[in-house]
Amino acid sequence: MEMDTPERSKVGGASLSNKFEDSPVFSFINSLSPIQPVKSTYATSSVQAYQPLSFSIFTSPHANPQKAQRPQLRDDIAEATATDIGSNNGCSESSAQPNAQTALTAFAPTKINSESSTQCLLNEADKCTDFDAGSPDHNTTCRTFKTNFGPETNEGPSQRKNLFASETATSVECKDEVIDNDWDYLLTGNPDDLLICDPSTEGEEGSDTLADGGAANCPFLINNTQPSGVESHLHLGGTNQSPDVLVSGTVLNGKILEQAQGGDLSNIIHKEESQQQRGMRRRCLVFDPSVSVTSRSKMISDGPKPRKAPAMPALPGIGLHLNSLTAVSKDVLNVGNMSVHKSQTKVLVACNSLECPTGTSEETNLLVEESSLAIVPTDAVEHHNSPKKRRRKADSSDGDACKRCSCKKSKCLKLYCECFAAGVYCSEPCACQGCFNKPIHEETVLSTRKQIEFRNPLAFAPKVIRTSDPGLELGEDSNNTPASARHKRGCNCKKSNCLKKYCECFQGGVGCSASCRCESCKNTFGRREVFVHEGEGCGNGGDKEEEDLEDSQEKAAVQTFDPHAVDLIPITPPFETCGTLVKLPSYSSAKPPKPTYTLPTVISSGLYTSRHLINLKNLTTPISCGENEDTPDRYLINNDSPHGGVTKTSSPNGKRVSPPHSSTGASPNRKGGRKLILKSIPSFPSLAGDGFNDCFGNNHKSSSFSSTSLTRGS
DNA sequence: GAGTTTGAAACT
DNA sequence: CAGTTTCAAACTC
Numbered sequence: 001m002e003m004d005t006p007e008r009s010k011v012g013g014a015s016l017s018n019k020f021e022d023s024p025v026f027s028f029i030n031s032l033s034p035i036q037p038v039k040s041t042y043a044t045s046s047v048q049a050y051q052p053l054s055f056s057i058f059t060s061p062h063a064n065p066q067k068a069q070r071p072q073l074r075d076d077i078a079e080a081t082a083t084d085i086g087s088n089n090g091c092s093e094s095s096a097q098p099n100a101q102t103a104l105t106a107f108a109p110t111k112i113n114s115e116s117s118t119q120c121l122l123n124e125a126d127k128c129t130d131f132d133a134g135s136p137d138h139n140t141t142c143r144t145f146k147t148n149f150g151p152e153t154n155e156g157p158s159q160r161k162n163l164f165a166s167e168t169a170t171s172v173e174c175k176d177e178v179i180d181n182d183w184d185y186l187l188t189g190n191p192d193d194l195l196i197c198d199p200s201t202e203g204e205e206g207s208d209t210l211a212d213g214g215a216a217n218c219p220f221l222i223n224n225t226q227p228s229g230v231e232s233h234l235h236l237g238g239t240n241q242s243p244d245v246l247v248s249g250t251v252l253n254g255k256i257l258e259q260a261q262g263g264d265l266s267n268i269i270h271k272e273e274s275q276q277q278r279g280m281r282r283r284c285l286v287f288d289p290s291v292s293v294t295s296r297s298k299m300i301s302d303g304p305k306p307r308k309a310p311a312m313p314a315l316p317g318i319g320l321h322l323n324s325l326t327a328v329s330k331d332v333l334n335v336g337n338m339s340v341h342k343s344q345t346k347v348l349v350a351c352n353s354l355e356c357p358t359g360t361s362e363e364t365n366l367l368v369e370e371s372s373l374a375i376v377p378t379d380a381v382e383h384h385n386s387p388k389k390r391r392r393k394a395d396s397s398d399g400d401a402c403k404r405c406s407c408k409k410s411k412c413l414k415l416y417c418e419c420f421a422a423g424v425y426c427s428e429p430c431a432c433q434g435c436f437n438k439p440i441h442e443e444t445v446l447s448t449r450k451q452i453e454f455r456n457p458l459a460f461a462p463k464v465i466r467t468s469d470p471g472l473e474l475g476e477d478s479n480n481t482p483a484s485a486r487h488k489r490g491c492n493c494k495k496s497n498c499l500k501k502y503c504e505c506f507q508g509g510v511g512c513s514a515s516c517r518c519e520s521c522k523n524t525f526g527r528r529e530v531f532v533h534e535g536e537g538c539g540n541g542g543d544k545e546e547e548d549l550e551d552s553q554e555k556a557a558v559q560t561f562d563p564h565a566v567d568l569i570p571i572t573p574p575f576e577t578c579g580t581l582v583k584l585p586s587y588s589s590a591k592p593p594k595p596t597y598t599l600p601t602v603i604s605s606g607l608y609t610s611r612h613l614i615n616l617k618n619l620t621t622p623i624s625c626g627e628n629e630d631t632p633d634r635y636l637i638n639n640d641s642p643h644g645g646v647t648k649t650s651s652p653n654g655k656r657v658s659p660p661h662s663s664t665g666a667s668p669n670r671k672g673g674r675k676l677i678l679k680s681i682p683s684f685p686s687l688a689g690d691g692f693n694d695c696f697g698n699n700h701k702s703s704s705f706s707s708t709s710l711t712r713g714s
Numbered sequence: 715g716a717g718t719t720t721g722a723a724a725c726t
Numbered sequence: 727c728a729g730t731t732t733c734a735a736a737c738t739c
Contacts, residue, residue: 407734415723416733452723459723492721501736502720718738725731 404430412437413448415459420445423460490515498523 405426407417412426412435419426419437425445426437436444452459491512496502498512498521505512511526512518521527 405734410723410733414733416735418735455724494721496720496736500720502722504722507736716739718736720734720736722735723731723733726729 405432406430407432407435409434411435413445415452420449421460423449491518492516493518493521497521498527 405412405417405419407414407430410416410420412420412430412432415421417426417432417437419430419432425439426432426435436448438445449460491498491503491505493503493516496506498506498516498518501507503512503518503523505516505518506523506525509525512521512523513526
C-alpha cells in the first residue's frame with residue numbers, strides 16, 4: 001500500500017484544504033472562531049493523557065471554529081483527509097472495501113469528510129506513535145485501538161478491548177472509532193448530551209449545538225435515509241453505513257450548518273458547563289455521529305439547564321449500554337418514528353440512571369473499564385451492593401482500573417488469562433510475565449486462540465448470558481428462558497456457595513441455572529433450583545424446555561431482543577443490523593456487578609461475561625440472522641483464513657475483512673417477528689479471524705463475532 | 715503484599 | 727468423558 005509521504009500529504013492536504021476553505025462549512029467554521037475557551041482546558045490539560053480526544057476536539061467541526069487560533073489544525077485536517085482518503089492509510093489499509101471507500105468518498109467534499117479524515121488521521125497519529133511499543137505491525141492496528149479511547153499513556157482496558165472489537169473495514173474503522181468513542185461517550189459522557197439532536201429541536205437551537213461541535217455530527221444522525229432522525233442516527237451506529245447515508249448526511253450537514261449560521265452562536269456553549277464537560281461533549285461529537293447528534297439535541301433543548309450530577313460512580317459497560325439502549329429502544333420504538341424523541345429520551349434516561357462521569361478522558365477510560373465490569377441488572381445491583389463485595393472491584397477498577405491479568409505461566413495465551421479470554425491484548429496494567437498476548441505476537445495469539453476455539457468453540461463466548469428483560473424473566477415469552485440469565489456452562493462451585501466471584505454466575509451477576517452443577521447454591525442473583533434430580537438440571541417438564549433453551553443458548557448465546565429494540569440496535573455499533581452483536585461485556589476480572597449504578601429497568605437483554613467487557617463494536621457482525629444456531633457465524637466465516645479466516649483482504653496483512661454478512665446488514669429479520677434472538681454472541685471477537693485481527697492486524701472479519709444472529713422468536 | 719482458597723481451564 | 731493437574735483470580739490475613 002502506498003504510504004503518503006509527508007510532502008505528499010501536504011500537497012494533497014493543501015488541495016483539500018483549499019477546497020475545504022471554499023466550502024460553506026469552512027465559512028461556517030470561521031464564523032465560529034470566536035469560541036475559544038473550548039480548546040483550552042480540555043485540549044491542553046487532557047491532551048497529554050488523551051491525545052486522541054484532544055485531537056478529536058480539534059478536528060471536530062466544533063473545533064474548526066477555532067481555526068483562527070489554530071491555523072494548523074486545518075492543515076492537519078486537510079492533510080489527514082488527503083492522506084486518509086487518498087491513500088487510505090489513515091483510516092485503514094483496506095481501501096479495497098467498497099464500503100469503506102464509498103464512505104470516504106462521500107465524506108470527501110464536505111466537512112464531514114474532513115472530519116472523518118481528521119479523525120482517522122488523529123487516530124493514526126496517536127496510534128502508532130504511542131501505542132505500541134512493540135509491534136511494527138500495528139500501524140493499522142493501533143489505530144483502532146487508540147482511537148477508541150485515546151490515551152496512549154493510559155492504554156486502558158478499553159483500548160484493549162477495542163482491539164478485538166473492530167471488525168469493520170476502513171471507512172468502517174473510522175466509523176468504528178467514532179462508534180467506540182460514541183460508546184465511550186455514552187458511558188462516560190453526560191447523559192444529557194445524548195438527547196441533543198432531537199429532530200424536533202432542530203432549529204435555531206440546533207444551530208447552537210452546531211456551534212458546539214454538533215454540526216458535523218448531526219449530519220450523520222440526520223443523514224440516515226430513514227425518515228426518523230433518531231432512527232437514522234441509530235442506524236448509523238451500525239458498522240457499515242451505506243454510502244447513501246453518508247452522502248445524505250453530508251447534505252444534511254450543509255443544511256444544518258446553514259441553520260447554525262443563522263442561529264446565535266453565543267448560545268453554543270453552556271456557561272455552566274465545566275470545561276471538561278465540554279471536552280466530553282466534543283469528544284462525543286467527534287466520536288459518533290449518532291451520539292453527537294444526540295448531544296446536539298440535548299444542547300438544543302437543554303439550554304442552560306443545569307446538568308445532572310452523576311449520581312453513580314460507575315457506568316455500565318458498553319454491553320450494558322447497548323443493552324440498555326436496546327431495552328430503551330424497545331420501549332420507545334414501539335411508538336414509531338415519532339418515538340424518536342422518546343427513544344432518545346429513553347436513552348438518556350438510561351444513561352442518567354448510570355453514572356455518567358464527566359471527568360477527564362482518563363476517567364473516561366476507567367469508566368469504560370468499569371462499565372465492563374459493572375454491567376449488572378438492576379436487580380442484581382440491588383442485591384449486591386455490599387461494599388465488601390465490591391471492594392475488589394473497586395481496587396482493580398476504581399483504584400487501578402488498568403490492572404489486568406497477572407499470568408505467570410500461561411503466557412497469557414490461555415483462558416486463564418483474562419485479557420486473552422476477553423480478546424484483548426495485555427498492556428501495561430497487566431502484571432503478567434512472559435506475556436505473549438501482545439500485538440507483536442499476533443500470530444501466536446491468533447493461532448492459540450484458534451486452537452482453543454477448535455477445542456471449544458464456546459471458549460470465548462460469553463460466560464453468562466443474561467436476559468434482563470423483566471417480561472422475559474417472568475416468562476412472558478415462552479421462548480425465552482425464564483431465568484434472567486444463564487451461565488453458559490454453568491458453574492461448578494462447591495465451596496463458594498455461588499456467593500463469591502469464584503462463581504462465574506455470581507460474578508456475572510446472574511443466577512445459577514439448571515446448567516450449573518454447583519453445590520449449596522446460594523447465589524443471590526438467583527439460585528439454581530435444586531430440583532436437580534440426579535445429575536443436574538431440573539427435572540420437571542417446564543424446566544426441560546428451559547434446559548433445551550439453555551442448550552441452545554450455550555451454543556448460541558441466545559439473546560432475545562425486542563424487534564423494536566432492534567431498530568435501535570443500530571445505534572450501537574455493535575449491534576449491527578441484524579446482528580446485534582454484542583460484544584460481550586464481561587465483568588472484568590472480578591468485578592462483579594457493580595451495584596452502584598442503576599440500570600435501566602428495561603434492559604431487553606444483556607450479555608455478561610465474567611471477563612473483560614468486550615467492545616461491542618465487534619459484535620456487529622452481520623449476523624446472518626439465520627437460523628443456523630449450531631454453528632456460529634463467526635466460525636463459519638472464519639474458516640479459511642489462517643488466522644481465522646477472513647474472507648477478504650486488501651490490507652497487507654490481508655486481514656481485513658469484508659463484512660461477510662454485510663454488517664450493515666439490514667437483516668431481513670429485523671422486520672417482522674416479535675422477537676429477535678441473538679445467537680451465539682461471542683464474548684469477543686475471535687482472534688482467529690475476526691475481531692481480533694481487526695484490531696491487531698486489520699483483520700476485520702466481521703464475522704468473528706458476528707455469530708450473533710438474530711432470529712425471530714415467535 | 716504474601717499466602718490461601720477456589721474453581722475454571724487444561725491436560726491425561 | 728471422567729479424573730487430575732495447572733493456573734490465576736479471588737479472597738484472607
